[in-house]
Amino acid sequence: AQSVSQHNHHVILSEAASLELGCNYSYGGTVNLFWYVQYPGQHLQLLLKYFSGDPLVKGIKGFEAEFIKSKFSFNLRKPSVQWSDTAEYFCAVNALFPNNDMRFGAGTRLTVKP
Amino acid sequence: IAGITQAPTSQILAAGRRMTLRCTQDMRHNAMYWYRQDLGLGLRLIHYSNTAGTTGKGEVPDGYSVSRANTDDFPLTLASAVPSQTSVYFCASRASVGDTGELFFGEGSRLTVL
Structure with a gap:
């Protein structure tokens, strides 16, 4: 089964700083890739997804992610963070075979200081 | 409002008791999931x-069972609850195996x- 690693457990940034959160997965087959965000007290919401085509995908709120197949990576980026981006971010991998299930990383907590 | 409904929202349970968490979706999604967040x-x-x-x-099925008698419902049962099952449980769904x-x-x- 696939596994997902997020290398940063807690990231603290000032407003307007650039953000990059790492995500690596272990699985050799076809995958769909996702980033979800969880604001305090809320459930997970989709930020962006990759399933085919251009490996650079753009999501909501100015986030983007790049799929690098050779590195099994799908890092999340944002050029300039805002205080409202404070949340927990989860990378997720859907391996189409054999079970088509969805596995999540442990999450990265982002704190943006105003 | 279309979506996923979970019940109860919160529960305190004595160890050894049986508990069923309910999940119902009205989106006619084929695939459903139970996650725990720790x-x-x-x-x-x-x-x-x-x-x-x-x-x-x-990944962590021990101590839990599920059933899927119809498209809409996917209950999760703890046959004999233990303190390590203290967690937040999320039910999720998606349209079908072949979608994004x-x-x-x-x-x-x-x-x-407890």
């Missing part, structure tokens, strides 16, 4: 169902086992 561990897949009548084990795989989440059920 601090520092992210979301871990407990069980899943790719279509009504079928279920599968995820975005998950829709319920609001979560916070379970405390």
